[in-house]
Amino acid sequence: MGATDTQPHISRPARRRHRRRTPPGAAPGTLVADPEAQGSSISAIGYDAGRFFEKHDLTVEDVTALKGTAGTLWVDVTGLADIALIERLGALFGLHGLALEDVINVHQRPKFEEYDDQLFIVTRMAPEGRGVETRQMAMLLGQGFVLSFRDDRADCLGLVRDRLRRENGKIRQYGADYLAYALIDAVVDGYFPAVEAIGEDLEALEEAVILHPQEGQIHEVYRVRRDLLDMRRAIWPHRDLVNALIRDDSPLIDGRTRVFLRDCYDHVAQLMDIVETEREIASNLVDVYHSCMNARLNDIMKMLTLIATIFMPLSFIASLYGMNFDRDASEWNMPELGWRYGYPFALGLMAVCGLSMLVYFLRKHWIGLPKTRRRRSRKS
Known part of the structure; x- marks a missing residue:
């Protein structure tokens, strides 16, 4: 396998920059939809220990009719283009205007806020995959309901829905606070595959840099470092969020749910440890890359210097016998030119000088015999 075969190809989608759409100086709670936002749709899941229903493509009137018909109601809004629908739904569940503004502006960092008898x-x-673009999900936890807003139809909540569909699931025995915990826990656990994917890229880069350092690898190293920075920026605030929920004395969160929130906090801490370790490896890999490239350059310069040194006496001999002194003017002028074996003697003298210097360099360990590099086997 050639050196180029070990070069990892790490592709990342272009980062989408979030821009705040609310004009500067606008009144608090002003809602301005993102032109690129997807169309809004509503789905709902209601359940308790003995009942369960799941409905899709609902209207605000349908949600109004469903409110209060089950022990716990989960209303999920996907797509944030329809401002009027979101305002009506927010009014139905008493969502504060500032919270609505945070729902629409999807560049928010993970956080927790308390509004009267609700938690935002x-x-x-x-x-998903090997990208680094995170997506916002906002939730409103109230008495007997959870209202969630997502700006993308792709999510990591499929397992939560499957658990709700199972009649004997533990989640069906708890209230809305446990559902909110389950959603947060699913979001946190969804970072493990993404972080592990970056770790695999980093491992491939580490092997390639050590075995076959090339100029283009430094760009991949910096790209991985930037991805890890994005991961850290997304994961770190979740620790403060979960910790605030654990310490909050709101009656909406039962003591039994706080035990599970502590487990979620441990997951966030594990993620942070992994990200920090990989960031340190990536930072050290930059130094390793520069050291390998410098060592490679030093080897090249040393070899060129030795070659030039070997040819110095050969050049002297060649230039010496290239001087055209007239032998008729003096018997001391280039006597070897008239000798029958003068030319073989000059070539032999050059060979002896070159080989003698090469043997001397080998004995001094200034150069070494070429060694076959064996690729380190990777454990599957």
């Missing part, structure tokens, strides 16, 4: 939570869902 913002999380950022992990990217």
Whole structure:
């Protein structure tokens, strides 16, 4: 396998920059939709220990009719283009105007805020595949309901829905606070595959840099470092969010749910440890890359210097016998030119000088015999 075969190809989608759409100086709570936002749709899941229903493509009137018909109601809004629908739904559940503004502006960092008898939570869902673009999910936790808003139809909440559909699931025995925990926990656990994917890229880069350092690899190293920075920026606030929920004395969060929130906090801490470790490896890999490239350059310069040194006496001999002194003017002028074996003697003298210097360099360990590099086997 050639050196180029070990070069990892790490592709990342272009980062989408979030811009705040609310004009500067606008009144608090002003809602301005993103032109690129997807169309809004509503789905709902209602359940308790003995009942369960799931409905899609609902209207605000349908949600009004469903409110209060089940022990816990989960209303999920996908797409944030329809401002009027979101305002009506927010009014139905008593969502504060400032919270509505945070729902529409999807660049929020994970946080937790308390409004009267409701808890407003913002999380950022992990990217899919090998991307680094996170997506916002805002939640409103109230008495007997959870209202969630997502700007993207892709999510990591499929397992939560499956657990709700199972009649004997533990989640069906708890209230809305446990549902909110389950959603947060699913968001946090969704970061593990993304972080592990970056770790695999980093491992491939580490092997390539050590075995076959090339100029283009430094760009991939910096790209991985930037991805890890984005991951850290997304994961770090979740620790403060979960910790605030654990310490909050709101009656909306039961003591049994706080035990599970502590487990979620441990997951966030594990993610942070992994990200920090990989960031340190990436930073050290930059130094390793520069050291390998410098060592490679030093080897090249040393070899060129030795070659030039070997040819110095050969050049002297060649230039000496290239002087055209007239032998008729003096018997001391280039006597070897008239000798029968003068030309073989000059070539032999050059060979002896070159080989003698080469043997001397080898004994001094200034140069070494070429060694076959064996690629380190990777454990599957």
